[in-house]
Amino acid sequence: MEGASWDSALVVFEVWLSVVLGLIVLPAMFGVSLGFTDLYIKALVKTLEWATLRIQRGQKEEDALPAHLPNGIIEKDDGSMEEEIGKLRRSHPKSLAGGDFTLCDAFYFCKKGIASIVDDQVTQRFTSEELASWNLLTRTNNNFHYISVRVTIIWGLGVFIRYCILLPLRITLAVLGLSWLVIGTTLVGLLPHSNVKTWISDLIHVTCYRICARALSARIRYHNKENHPKKGGICVANHTSPIDIVILANDGCYAMVGQIHGGLMGVIQRSMVRSCPHVWFERSEMKDRHAVAKRLKDHVADKTKQPILIFPEGTCINNTSVMMFKKGSFDIGATIYPVAIKYDPQFGDAFWNSGKYNMVSYLLRMMTSWAIVCNVWYLPPMSLQDGEDAVHFANRVKSAIARQGGLVDLSWDGGLKREKVKESYKEEQQKMYSSMIVGQD
């Protein structure tokens, strides 16, 4: 009896594996799409639209559904300090010359202060984006009201599909993809240096990433492929999650930059570097900026090496805005190829809130979302202009990326996720105000 059940389990497993290999892995490796993902996404969109309509119908109020709220929950006055204070003073009974000081001025700062207590531009970037309508994932609806039987049934069905069908499938794919990468690159590393070796290693990398992309049910659209980063350049992109690497590497080979980790990540990193040159640093080396810059420069100078992929924000942001770019990579003097990545939050939230979730629970969440849908725009290459310094160049690239991706361009530092603001910023506002008052005297 026992033998029979084991046999049947084995048979089922074999059938499962061959289905997976045949229908998903092989086409993925050759970059061929059987159209399953597209059909799936279409069906998903229809279902979500239906669900939203049902929810709306269940509402008593007739307010129209608001669009995404990327800029927060309160209306902000966009006037400059001078305009606002000018308005306040004009309504004052006695007309005053510009150089005087009145109590009204304090109101302007008071209101700005309270407004930033209610909602500020920076802290909202480090939590997931809020959606205007529920996408049938429990995790995105805290106030799970019982809406109607049908919506609940569909939601239950969704849970079943996601956890019992999609999740095992995706885990299988991910395991296959990663082991293919490790084994393949180790094997290639044994070959002597030659063009063939480079070609094979590129192939292995790309196929592995394609399998991983299938493991996330990712539907990626690349725009402006003619601007694809070339060898000897640096590719910069906005950072939302570790999945960005999979998304970008699906379309070409990059040299990664990063710290060597221990454990599984370390194994993957070490095997990758055997087949094609990546730039991995020890933790101690990261502190030494000159050493880092030198290694990047050397890599870039060698025109046979793949373009370097860097995320200048330094931390994961929630994909509604682009924060300050660190100037290190813009100082090297290579051509910069900016890339904008924008995820569609409707199908799954790709943002990694590293304070809240560790890597494993994050990956599980990714694999139990509906899908990852994103757009990648390749922007025309930029380089340092005469008389421009690295900071200004970084800001220029940042604005271009923000504009293309439809993200808010912020000059705050992503490091504020973990640290506090410097005192020097407070003095800036004071200087501005004092020049207003005293400047005219």
Place this chain on the structure above:
Amino acid sequence: MGSSQSTTEEHNFQLLADRTGFSLEQIRILHKRFKHLTHDKDTLRREDFEDISDLTFNPIRSQIVEAFFDKRNFGHNEVGSVEEIGFEEFLTVMSHFRPTGQHLTEEEKDKIRQEKLRFLFNMHDKDNDGTITLDEYRHVVEELLSSYPEIESETAKAIADAAMLEVASVTMGQMAPDEFYEGITFEHFLKILKGVEIETKMHIRFLNVDTTTMSCGK
């Protein structure tokens, strides 16, 4: 999904809505913000305000933060300050900035205006003696101007003195040479700011958000 917990919370929110004049939705949003600022604890302390980067820009930041811990703003006619506040007090202080409804009588509008001005007055009158003395006024001016190299404390003092003189001339008319102007009382304060449209300048407009279809990303 914690439904029993949310009904008592909803009940509390309803009571708060009636007392402070915010709508239920706005209270929910502010509650979420409160929890975010306190890192999921129940009380807010002064240090929690340091996490708000936009606020550090503000020169009168310390006064604004103090206003949250000032008992005079809690509506119970007490004085003094506290070390930490709960959501109710947070909301009460915020209600000074709530948007005014369109359909209010003149009397109600006046009352709201007085409340807002009282809030501002308390912010400047630190020792709660009912007047903003010259020292307190100077302090405000110094905070707003910076240790800008060209402005010494003498200049800041001069500006404060000039402004006080002006207030005195507006409220008290011509003073005899030996009369001493003690400070700006609340009535003087009201008189000076009679023309200024506090109601429109001093409120936060909440965008209209439908929370049942809105979700909190997690």
